[in-house]
Amino acid sequence: MSLFYIPWRVSLDFNYNDAVIITEKAVDAVPSKQLIYVEDLENVSNLESSVILVDLRDDWHRLEEILALQIPMILTGVSPYTVSELASILDNHFAYTGYMEFDERGHYVLDVLRARENKSLVFRVHNLKKKEYPNYDVDKAVTRYLRAVRERSIDALLFLTPDNDFDYDELVSQVYGVLDGMGFASTELVSPRTGSSRFALLASLFVFVLLLSVSPLLAAVVTALFVLFPTVGLPAAAVFGEFAIYRRVSSLKTGVIKGLLLFFSFSIFLGIAINASMVGASYQNGLELFRGVKISLVALPFWLFVTGFGRSVSKKVSRGDILVVLLAGLVAVYYILRSGNFSFVLDVERTMRDYLDNVLIVRPRFKELLAYPLLAVMIHFSFDLKGKLGPIIAAGGSLVTVSIVNTFCHATVPLWTGLLRSAYGLIFGTVLSLLIIAIIKKY
Template sequence: MKKIFLAIVALSILLTAPLIYTRAKVEWKNDTYEMIVPYEEIRELVIRGLDEKMIIDTLNENGVRGISFEPMGIQDLERKGQVLTLTKSDLISMVQNKDESTREKILYSRANGLYVLIRNDLEQRWEDAIVQSFGDRIEKVTDLPMFEGESIYFIKGLNKQELNRGMGSIINPILTRPIGFDQELMAAYASYGFEPVFRIGNNIDENNEFVLEQMKQLQDELGGHKIIFTGNQMLGVPPHPDLELDDAEQYALRLKNEGFVIMPIEFSEQKGLQTYAKEFNNKIVRLHSLDFFDGRGGYTERATRAVKERNIRGLYLHIADIKKLEEEVITAEQSFEIAAKEIGAIREQMADKHEAGIAQSFDVLEPAKWMTMAALIGVAAFIALAALMVSEKIAILTFAGMLLVAAGYFVTNSVMFLQLAALAVAIVAATWAAVSGEYINSKKEIVLKFLKGACIALIGAWFVMALLYGNLFLVKIIEFRGVKLLFVLPILLTALHMVRDHVKEVAMAVARNYYFIIFAVICAALAILVMRSGNDATEMVSGAELAVRQGLEDLLFVRPRTKEFLIGYPIFVLAMYIIYQGKGWEQRIGRYLLAGGAIGFLSTVNTFTHLHIPIYISVLRTVYGFIFGALIGLVLIFLYRLAKKYWPLLQERL
């Protein structure tokens, strides 16, 4: 039976090898990252006295290749002096006291809203866009004698005074409603060598869909094809879950068919992302946002790590803090000097493999279904092999259970079954690898069992990568599920396996006070381990540790995981040595220590469950973990032998 399961595992690895090879090749080939700067911040700096050409030249020299543009609204036309917005109060103040009838007409004839006075030199397309965008909310005004011969419109909604009194919680939506992109401006920046990037919000509907038509036109003319969504909702997402609308799916399909690429922002939960991701599949470029004025620091390290280690290919760089500029706590010169310095540092420190340019989405990664089924059957055989340590009956039942999971995926095509199988194989691999050090009969076996544990963990990692395969995993739209379980169960299962033959003896042992202290320390350590798991647990990491991590990063290109080379693998090596040379309780303690050794193997498997990290980075990190962990393990053995030798002498003196 063991040979049969081994043969299935070997065949499964062989059949799924093209998946791993293709993913590694796709990751390696896509080595261009793009730095994107918002035009709105460039405009603010120019308004405050900076030379626009100087800004453009500096950005170009530092490798910035993308400029994001938002569609214009009435407020942008007003800023240019091409329209004038007026409230009822503004109009009333313009009417002489003698014209009481006009004053009353203004005061009582219309609902709340804004008047928009159009200058004669405004292009007709902008006036048409305003009229079309507001639909039945807008009407042309012809009954105001002081504007006879002028083009003036009234738009229903909150006016500026009401917003200033706190009746509105956001900037006036009348002023910001999209009416079109500034085509001439975008063409000018394209001529400077920048790629236009579209930024749109969830405020486009059937009345101003012409904005999307213009995007397609600009894409054809200028080449810009990336979209960043503003706010916490993507285009077409209903404002409330009880509103059963399918606009998001329709817009996603339309934008995908028109050749656009979406750029979801890392760590930003935007509603509708799953819907868009389903339609776009591989046409996704992940984006990391950096605000050089948020006080967090470490911008260079964050940017380089995002590109090098997390397959992020877009960096959205804020070069000005508009609020601070308005409050005059920082000048435009100071603001841009800081930004230019940070951008230059990012490009300077970026790995030689990666170059600044125009980012592209990853090539399509689409596994054949038979390959996924081969991986599922291989997982079933792998877990059954581990179960043979308990009994053949348990192994057969386990194999049958995992085949049911495979059948569930085959029938439903649901990724949930793949995530379940990936979690199971990850937990089993880490546990089996740790348990493999249970019996040691020679020093040579210490080396062999260490290598065996490493191979078992890497086979588990292989199956995780083969199961959770595709672009949506690569760009972290869909993730490995169950990280917390992976960080707890291998340790507990290894510990339970080690006490299985003398449970009664342990249960009947006299409980001493220091037992409870040891138990409390172990529980606290386990809790910290779980809380520090995952990419987003940086709040648990001290400044000193961050500095050490960065030092290792600079020295080794990628740092090994602390849990592996400083904790798990040294404990595993020491545990095997104690098992080899110890007797009685000493040997038993060595076996208990294998539960600590499981930390190293679960961390190794966990490294490969971060499917947005390039394979070569994970492999390099894991090799470092094995080597340094083994070396530190040898140091622990030396210290253990030293302590064992001199402890009796120390006891005599005490």
């Protein structure tokens, strides 16, 4: 499946990985769309290269007038229309409609766009809110905009003018310069409008074969859900697939490098199988998401810790046992807080992320850099590590599989980004692993 899907998906990504720049004011030498507010429509003579920002709370009564212009518009806020009514209005006018990422007032808009019949007429917008400018300098803001394109294949970058003395022109110029140099700058709004069901069928076959090693009944049930009810089937395939990979590979007698490669390969295949089932316009335009991210991140490590701790603890719980549980709890809380779009990240880690993004194009996931050495330790001891820390090491090592699979559970992420990120994790993680194993062998 991967031999067919990867070339097709990479081609799709490069066709739709361009981003158009939308500005409130023109910037020299930067081709951009002009952002127009509804109240300023009468003062604009040429709307050909414009995008209208429509606040549905204030502008809903002019919606028919705006739609008649047949130019792209970005929606925010809530209108008196029901979700289905507004979705029908947009479809009837074939309106090319955008929504802003992380918009606090955008939940209604997302519901409307999900209810549309034609979900390909949707584009995604990333912007730095006016209130956020004081928290950024130009370099950090540039990195944020570039990350939106590289890591989430955003369709449009919106630059609102700041209320402070932030160098707006320099920000826009730098972002455009880097995007243009990478071939990611566009002058037209284009969003993904295609998909292929044949990849979903191949993906379901891989999931079935993978889970067959655990249980034929489980394989049949999860595969059926995977095909017929993807909202439930995709996370089920991720969770049970991760268990199947860990169970199968951990039963093999291998060296450290071969073991790491096996975990990496099977995890990549499972991640790609899930990714291949999310190629429709709804997923590619961010309207439908992979549900169950949290459970797919914690199920395997939690199970390994609980079962391992249960085997290691004596009949009488000691202080050491309590300390292990407390340590595992703190690590688990931090791990969960760091996952998701609004994750908790330490300033030092954010700085390191930005640096690696600029140097490597795509940074490896830090959790993988920590997890690979732990997994290597488990492989070195044939997954029979004794002692109080054994359950923590086993759970931490399983994050290699969990993290790799999770990388491909985000439909809007370009596939090349996920592959490169995972490859970096393998390379750097293996180097760290070999150093740790060398120390263990010596001492």
